[in-house]
Amino acid sequence: MLLFLNDYASALTRQLLYRSKETSLQDKAQLVTSSFSGVDTLTPENTAQVISVLGDLNVTRVLIVDGEGCALYDSLTQRSAVGKFVLLREVAEAMAGQNVFYSRYADGLLTSYAAVPIYLYDSPIGCVYISDVDEDLGEIIQSLERNIARISLGMELLMVLCSLAFALASSRKMHKILASMDLAREGEYNHKIQMHGTDEYGRLAGEFNKLTDRLQASEQAQRQFVSDASHELKTPLASIKLLSDSILQNDMDAETMREFVADIGSEADRLTRMAQKLLALTKAESVKEGEQKEADHEVVDLSRVIGQVFKMLIPLADQREISLRCTMEKDCTVLSMEDDMYQIIFNLVENAVKYNKDGGLVHVRLGHQDDEITVEVEDTGVGIPEDAAAHVFERFYRVDKARSRQAGGSGLGLSIVHDLVKRNFGEITLRHRPEGGTIFTVTFPYFDVEVEE
Numbered sequence: 001m002l003l004f005l006n007d008y009a010s011a012l013t014r015q016l017l018y019r020s021k022e023t024s025l026q027d028k029a030q031l032v033t034s035s036f037s038g039v040d041t042l043t044p045e046n047t048a049q050v051i052s053v054l055g056d057l058n059v060t061r062v063l064i065v066d067g068e069g070c071a072l073y074d075s076l077t078q079r080s081a082v083g084k085f086v087l088l089r090e091v092a093e094a095m096a097g098q099n100v101f102y103s104r105y106a107d108g109l110l111t112s113y114a115a116v117p118i119y120l121y122d123s124p125i126g127c128v129y130i131s132d133v134d135e136d137l138g139e140i141i142q143s144l145e146r147n148i149a150r151i152s153l154g155m156e157l158l159m160v161l162c163s164l165a166f167a168l169a170s171s172r173k174m175h176k177i178l179a180s181m182d183l184a185r186e187g188e189y190n191h192k193i194q195m196h197g198t199d200e201y202g203r204l205a206g207e208f209n210k211l212t213d214r215l216q217a218s219e220q221a222q223r224q225f226v227s228d229a230s231h232e233l234k235t236p237l238a239s240i241k242l243l244s245d246s247i248l249q250n251d252m253d254a255e256t257m258r259e260f261v262a263d264i265g266s267e268a269d270r271l272t273r274m275a276q277k278l279l280a281l282t283k284a285e286s287v288k289e290g291e292q293k294e295a296d297h298e299v300v301d302l303s304r305v306i307g308q309v310f311k312m313l314i315p316l317a318d319q320r321e322i323s324l325r326c327t328m329e330k331d332c333t334v335l336s337m338e339d340d341m342y343q344i345i346f347n348l349v350e351n352a353v354k355y356n357k358d359g360g361l362v363h364v365r366l367g368h369q370d371d372e373i374t375v376e377v378e379d380t381g382v383g384i385p386e387d388a389a390a391h392v393f394e395r396f397y398r399v400d401k402a403r404s405r406q407a408g409g410s411g412l413g414l415s416i417v418h419d420l421v422k423r424n425f426g427e428i429t430l431r432h433r434p435e436g437g438t439i440f441t442v443t444f445p446y447f448d449v450e451v452e453e
């Protein structure tokens with residue numbers, strides 16, 4: 001590329017100098033020819049007269065040739081061509097009516113030639129031939145070419161240096177990124193790549209840092225989950241151990257022993273429920289990560305699901321004289337998995353019963369607005385304090401630990417609901433009921449069976 005630029009610059013410079021030389025030589029030749037205007041034939045006499053009038057033209061050689069090609073005047077005194085036929089190509093071309101000019105540069109000398117016909121009316125009666133060897137212009141060309149060569153060499157060197165510096169910087173950055181990847185592979189997610197700039201490496205480093213942040217957060221969440229789960233499992237296990245120790249150590253009557261064994265049974269039930277919920281949560285999470293398959297979706301009529309949930313929970317509600325009421329609009333279908341919908345509505349209604357007052361009410365409303373299906377679960381229970389509302393969807397979170405435990409809760413029900421709702425493209429919110437109690441609202445996209453079929 002640089003070589004090409006170098007050649008191009010040299011050629012351009014030469015062309016410019018040739019052009020200026022051509023103009024100057026042509027002007028001089030024209031001056032001579034115009035001095036012959038009105039002359040019928042060229043003779044040694046009128047030629048000598050014209051030359052004496054013009055004086056020194058400041059060129060290397062001036063030849064004036066007549067119509068036969070014979071030299072009438074030659075400014076060279078040594079080896080003069082006067083009286084001889086001039087066998088120069090430029091002269092022959094000028095005699096044929098052409099203005100001729102060309103230049104040649106070699107060894108620091110610029111040699112230029114010009115030949116112009118002398119006309120009588122429209123026919124040439126002779127020609128003027130001028131040649132000039134210009135040492136000064138030759139030197140200018142020589143020094144310009146030398147400078148251009150130097151500049152391009154400098155630029156080539158600079159380019160090589162820049163490429164080297166760029167390659168070194170790139171390889172250093174790549175090395176830094178690869179070293180950080182090694183650390184991340186070893187599990188050091190808190191290591192960050194310090195790399196500024198908006199080039200590809202900077203962006204790659206930024207993406208790497210985001211990725212390790214996410215890995216770190218997910219590892220932290222996993223650790224927290226394991227620690228919370230073990231803590232939660234420890235409590236019923238400790239109760240079972242305490243109760244069984246008491247049975248073994250104390251000499252108790254049959255009635256007390258039966259009570260203790262029943263307590264052991266209910267703690268075991270709690271452990272089973274918790275294990276089931278942990279499994280449900282893991283299932284919801286694994287599907288969330290792998291995205292649900294479209295083929296698994298089916299058209300689910302939510303009014304049917306609510307009916308099934310009520311059937312299951314009526315015995316629990318009856319124990320505390322809690323009424324279950326339902327208001328349902330027609331045509332409430334969603335495209336989802338029936339098990340997910342059942343689990344969501346079951347957990348919400350079960351909570352509405354569990355955290356209700358004796359003799360209270362649970363009201364489920366199923367509605368359809370435009371392209372949305374809404375399920376509202378309202379209870380007249382203890383309510384959720386405002387500061388706790390933001391945390392109830394977290395795993396193992398309980399507003400009132402004693403009450404939750406007493407109600408057989410694990411702190412996992414709402415987090416399962418939250419994951420399942422998200423997985424089915426829905427939204428869940430809760431609000432305080434002014435007269436006391438809570439209202440949970442879940443929305444899903446409506447699926448119009450008729451249109452889709």
Ligand code: ADP
Binds near residue numbers: 355
């Ligand atoms: P749990 O298994 O303890 O019920 P959840 O995740 O279902 O766990 O609920 C988390 C906490 O939110 C519960 O411990 C309870 O304190 C509170 N909660 C949930 N639903 C209600 C409700 N309808 N009324 C009052 N408190 C509720």
